[in-house]
Amino acid sequence: MTHKPQIKIPATYMRGGTSKGTFFKLTDLPEPCQVPGQARDKLLLRVVGSPDPYGAQIDGMGGATSSTSKTVILSKSEQPGHDVDYLFGQVSIDKAFVDWSGNCGNLSAAVGPFAISNGLIDPARVPKDGLCEVRIWQANIKKTIIAQVPMSNGEVQETGDFELDGVTFPAAEIQVEFVDPADDGEDGGSIFPTGKLVDDLAVPGVGTLKATMINAGIPTIFINADAIGYSGTELRDAINNDAKALAMFETIRAYGAVRMGLIQDIAEAAQRQHTPKVAFVAPAKTYTSSSGKAVEAGDIDLCVRALSMGKLHHAMMGTAAVAIGTAAAIPGTLVNLAAGGGDREAVRFGHPSGSLKVGAEAKLIDGEWVVKKAIMSRSARVLMSGAVHVPWDAF
Template identity: 80%
Template sequence: MANAPQIKIPATYMRGGTSKGVFFRLQDLPERARVPGAARDALLMRVIGSPDPYAKQIDGMGGATSSTSKTVIVSKSERTGHDVDYLFGQVAIDTAFVDWSGNCGNLSAAVGPFAIASGLVDPARVPRDGVAVVRIWQANINKTIIAHVPITNGEVQETGDFELDGVTFPAAEVQLEFLDPAAEEEGSGGSMFPTGRLVDDLEVPGIGTLKATMINAGIPTIFVNADAIGYMGTELQDAINGDPRALAMFETIRIHGAVRMGLIKSVDDPALRQHTPKIAFVAKPQDYTASSGKQVKAGDVDLLVRAMSMGKLHHAMMGTAAVAIGTAAAIPGTLVNLAAGGGERNAVRFGHPSGTLRVGAEARLVDGDWSVTKAIMSRSARVLMEGWVRVPGDAF
């Protein structure tokens, strides 16, 4: 029997923040993959090279890490006040699964530039020189992101001198505003704090009872204190990712936190949500050496944060988790806020494995409930390759 030939699909490989992903226009996907479902998932897994029991994604575009196993679908928006719709798919590496449950804050920085370059934004909204404001509907979590994209001679300006820890080379700055970032998660009742408390006692079998701040902002995130689980908050990837018992501990905490947040019904359902919630640990400032060799001094940061993504310690910080950090830091009494010294604040600079990052958030207490109008941070983005991606025609 003859094997099906390969087909080619227009695609762009982009870096956004500290992540990389394959970007598609919805209209360019094969017809059966233009709608959610098994065909779309199978196509994206084949593009990335998953599932791969070797966990290398050699036969695809993925880079064998959570930061590089990502896909994005962008289309013109029919929603009032928005330019484009943005859908993010986190592709599992060694299992057949695409997680659509959350956003990627890092790749959010590339959506505006991609949309402009791909003709998805009204040319009248793009200045010849200056900054184009792209209004993005984040379809995974039903939220608005405003991207401020630099423009030179009518085209996206990608090069510049903005430096982002975790990215080797400087580039042009893209400022992002995440409006009303509290995630509307099923089971959370629409609350930023789904349990109704800023700090909970989270019982985790085999580990104990941990103080935890569980928040839906940017992406559902569970924060615990570093010292409560035997860490300092200065750890780099090798200290955790090479320790199977540590990885199992974090996943156990994450699963039990997910149940408490109402994101899954049972501890037997973690496979339904691998991308969310995130689990992170916080500590007060102290000196450490970042993965690049850069010296981070205690006085350079307000607190230290380490976060897990798809079962491994992230090499820097997920953009959506940075939104959660900034939001929690702005609310007095959360573990994040306390690690940063407590009190009211509208911005925080935290240390992560690759260096430091600043994120701002505007929080207010309304009728006894906390709300955040927006979170702000800067990223950069760059096209790495564009053209067509090829997959076997019978792969989906």
């Protein structure tokens, strides 16, 4: 019996922030996969190695965590004033599902370097040395991201001494600015979809929780750690090895999604795994991070833990960091109160792998909170370039 060979598709495996994923140029994808639809989803599932009932993604590029089961498709931008269109697909590990509902803030740091190295940026805009400003159109949420990518002798600088908690080795610093992050991008709705800074969220089997529900960076539900029996200093195993806790957080997420207007019924939450996120906050405390490094209470403003794709994140999602920075800048939110309250333009929070600083400026205009930008520093690096191989019938 004759067997057809595998298909080879040009691709780059990249780390961006505390995530990594497989990057493609849109024009390198097989023609049926260059448009949204079943063929594209099937291809990306096969590339990453999903759905995998073993939860390991052994037969693909995924790393069996929400931080590593990611795909990115880039093309020259069709939006005025932008360089590159960035489409992000969060691939489910155990289900045949690609979630296109949100952005990956961490991988946003890798978009600029990939775009420069793969000819998606006008060469006239790329300096030989210094910083190259890349204006990114985030196609999932219809937002602008500006990345400052360091250049050295005409090439993207990847090595450096910038250290990012959650990433083992240092690299070159890339500043990422999220423009107008506190607008959901779909209907111009409020930062706070319930109209309140703090809401009472009734969750069957859990109780009525105080919650700040915000559309900034990514839709996020913030609750107080002590309201659900936690300190805010937990590491991954304390949550991810507790099936009852994971079920509780998913229930909170589902009911919060309904209150935020993201879904009409809690049953729809299973088909919207990437958004919203759930995070719990607590005042600053000293704890030991997952690497064994001490995080001192005096060095942070608060503690935050967040879940992504049903599991506690090993560090912090970039988009959730934007939500944290935005909420911290608005007096009266649970995040702001956990950080000590008052006005602030930046916040440093503790997460399982260490700490992260994010800046955001908020203003109250005509009774509505407006946040024009949120800024943080990340790093990115090419891990492997060449081609991914998939069976001929993968899509």
